[in-house]
Amino acid sequence: MKKLLSLTLLLVSVVVLAGCATKTAPEEEIDCELYPNAIQCKVADPDNPQPGIVEVLDTLPAEDITIDFWHVYGQEKEALLLDYITEFEALYPNITVNATSQGGYDDLRNKTILAMSAGTTPTMLVAYPDHIAGYLEGDAVIPLDDFIYDDVWGIDITDFIDSYIEENRQYQGGFMYSVPYSKSTEMMVFNKTIFEANGITIPMDAPLSFTDLEGFMSTMVGTGADQCEYLINYDSSANLFINSVRQWDGGYTNSAGEILVDDENTVAMLTYLKSKFENKMIALPLAWDQQYGSTNFKAGDSCMTVGSTAGISYNIPDVGTFEIGIAPVPQWDEDHMSAVQQGPNVGIMENSTPAEQLAAWLFIKYITGTEQTAKWSMLTGYLPVRISGYESVAYQEFLSIAGMDAAGTLDDYVFSQDLQDLLGNPADYVYESMTANAAAVQVDYYEYDFAFSMVHASSSDARLQAGIITEAVYGGTVTVQEALQSMLDDLS
Amino acid sequence: MEDKNTFIDKVKDSMSKFTEKVKVSAKEFWSNLKSLFVKGDGEKEQKRLSEKRRRVIRKAGIYTFLLVFAIIIIIPFYFMLITSLKDVDKIYEEIPPSLWVKFKDMMFINYKASLENFDYFVYMKNTIVVAFFATMGVLVTTILASFAFARLNFKGRDLLFLGFLMTMMIPGEMFVITNYLTVSDLGLLGKEGGLFSGLVLADGSQSALQANIALITPFMTSVFYIFFLRQAFKQIPDELYLAAKVDGTSDFKYLRRIMVPIAAPTIITITILNMMGTWSAFIWPNLVADDEKYRLITNGLRKAFSVVGTGERPAFNLQMAAAMLVTLPLLVVFFLLKKYIMRGVSRSGIKG
């Protein structure tokens, strides 16, 4: 007992010591009337787009500048990134880009948080919107508007896809804290052979409606020869939930991090999904104890499957089994169309000199350039972030591969030397091209998740939770009300 | 070519030796089993026989027990091995996963392909360097501290030991943040200021030496192993120590000449366990080694085979092949040291 007492005393005394070592300063709300120039008080203004928060140098200093770039890429993606760096360094010989992979996205985010605390952050990094929202708790990323609208160094921001801009402008003051970089979306792959056997042609240039899907049920679903056990599989239960909520005009979250699923449209939506789970119109990979539906799609267990555009290669059946087509993801109604857009952006950290920030900006400008984003997309399966990237000669030719295949002219066609240099044999990219075409349809109605970071309830927690409750409803273990209530309880 | 052949011969040789061993054991077991049912004459013979019967049954019981648990324990390793030899499509398409691949379908090419995905030898070199110095550090600090706790009487010994134990009761994740700050403040991360900031490279980035100091120093001691070795030292009877004292042997000499040799199985176990720790470390190296070329093997493995795009999937076969290759040096070390663990100790001669 005496020992315990003295040990406790020791503990307390050292705690007090440790306490002295930590600096303290009470957090204060900034009075914006007194300090209109404080960053917290600035708001994006279309008439005066350069807020003057970041010091933008007029000329690039001549001395050597090294910038650190933290990313998550390995293998082919990293190799391509290194190519870009080599090209960039040839353009700006005094800039060196140190690109380092930090493992997965969570590793990168966790390391950045520690680096913020120690003051060892890189110059720039790859980040999801919820990461940026978190970094802003420490004011560690800078708004890029001063660069974007700069006369010398600026870019035409209207060339970027609208939804991407909105996503990157959703933070305090409406400034753009990051630039879209590696974007993907979802697509629907369908078993063309089996639909044709039933006399159904699925359009590839426009989404089906849920009414269409319901109409297919009696012919397509069953145990007959040209039928599947399920009509359509959704790989991501979270995306199914979030996209459906938007299409039903229901509540999910808002930018303040409030959970709004206690909403009659959301209840109606989930009730509808439940009924479609029960009549086997919609399957989740859980139906087969799988993480993805691709294996069972290829085995003919579902007639259609919805998944990430990056996962197309897994949904291609063996030659001779059946033909596939790739179309946009089905929509509930024309007025509330919604397709998920996902993937990280790139941002610049505050803890760097104006010269480094300018160099980092130039590098961002380079890798998101028209030619570069088109090339990155064709080689990695991501999608161009710029409209001009879509419209570029190379990408248009890439998109045409699918059309030529459909018309049966692919084998005779001679592709441009540029595309051959890039892809080897462009004819091998039929499915990637089909995917890109389907994705291009969805560009007009891309939606993004609000990013927020509250104690134990960030936007990524909400997304995870949305997927989990959808799975629980699918499993039939809970009612719709119980599922939504569980989400509310967990996130507040 | 010749080397390859001799290697294959060696493998074949050891394989045949092993099967021979199993055969001999099986034969012996069988003859023992048969002899149980041979009728004996006389009471004495009967008694001898029943004793023998008991012995054989006991032995059979022990082997069955070990075999059952060996099978349970080996399943995941077997999964790793078999997956490393499969075609990647098979892994995703087989339901249920097959437990055997025909020899002609075995994709030994996976091993070659996995090596092309990451700088195996660079990462391996770093890992060996870090494992060596960290383990050296652990051995020195642990042996000295355990000796103090197990044999020396000093004021506050039990209290201090309790304090050591208490550090194990806080999850390691809590230490990471503060330790990262400490390493940064020491000037090991290429930031200006701090004890070691002078070691930076000319362009101000972290040097290999700084990275290694940051990687090794926090792992040069371990309460877990101090406790372990203290217990091993406690297994050694007090009489030995008292006898040595009477002889006028110094504490350090006693530690070096008597305690360390006797506790050798434990010390070797610590060596293996600690090396394994370095092999599987990835959070800390990822944090404190700025440049990828300073990082350790598990970082390399994770980077080469992690997927970053939503919807992408890892090539499990290559990943497992790489994991097998990463494991290989550890297994070699284990084989080399195994016989020392099982050597056992005979202490005759010490007691004089």
Add this chain to the structure above:
Amino acid sequence: MLERESNLKAWLYLAPALLLLSVFTFYPLFNSFYLTFLVGYNYLKPDKIFEAYTLVGNFKEVLSDKLFHQALKNTVVIVFVSVPISVIVSLLIAVALNGIKKLQGTFQTIFFLPYVTNAIAVGMAFAFIFNTNYGLVNQFLGWFGMDPVKFVTLGATWGTSMIALLVYTIWGGLAFKIMVFLAGLQNIDKQYYDAAKVDATPRSRVLRRITIPLLSPMIAYITITSFIGAFKAYRTVIGMFGASLAPPGLLPKDSLITIVGYIYSYIYDTAPGAISIAAAAAVILFVITLVFTFIQMWVSKKRVHF
């Protein structure tokens, strides 16, 4: 005079370990204690600001959190089921292994293999073992005419998934314990056994009278560290169920969360004050473990020359 000298000597022996531990273990530990007294602490800002001090505020928050109750319950189940089983099984395996001659090396290698098995392979193997349709466990149960049990797939309950988690945890702990016990058995002087042989002492008696008592420091070591380790269980849950910390379809989310899982979910939370919640939970875990370890030492004091 003599005592002071031996005191000094002891501290010299301890100095290298103490120096390193003070910097990399004790200091962060006390720092964690300190964090529990802060409100709104934001360690992301370079000047590490916080709003106010509190004595028990963070503890109150943790203790009133339903998720923490769930974590506590799961942790306690894991601790009190997995530790006794894995200690006994590994002790039996080690003693058996120590008593055989033929194939000893082979078995020893096999029991070492979990250590070098890639975590992903372990996850794949256990998903296979516990699969509802073709898993080994359900095939085994099928021999006795039992219906397939859903352990880790859709439809699994807290109970069935906990069973799978416990098996996984016990499996994960065996290799280390076997190694330690083997080393401990090898530390025992053969002379004791030789003496027993001369006296023709029965084996069970040798085990009870020689092996177990002489191994008791190692048994104490394994028991204490295993309990402490089990209180910190977390990786096994991730290995078995991934980030959702529960089998699919089981609500609430995080049904199988442990205390360290709870702590971890707050550590890298960027929201101000989250780190103090993590620290408070860590201190609560610390106190629970400490009390339990004291009880354990007190109970075993009579039997173990610890």
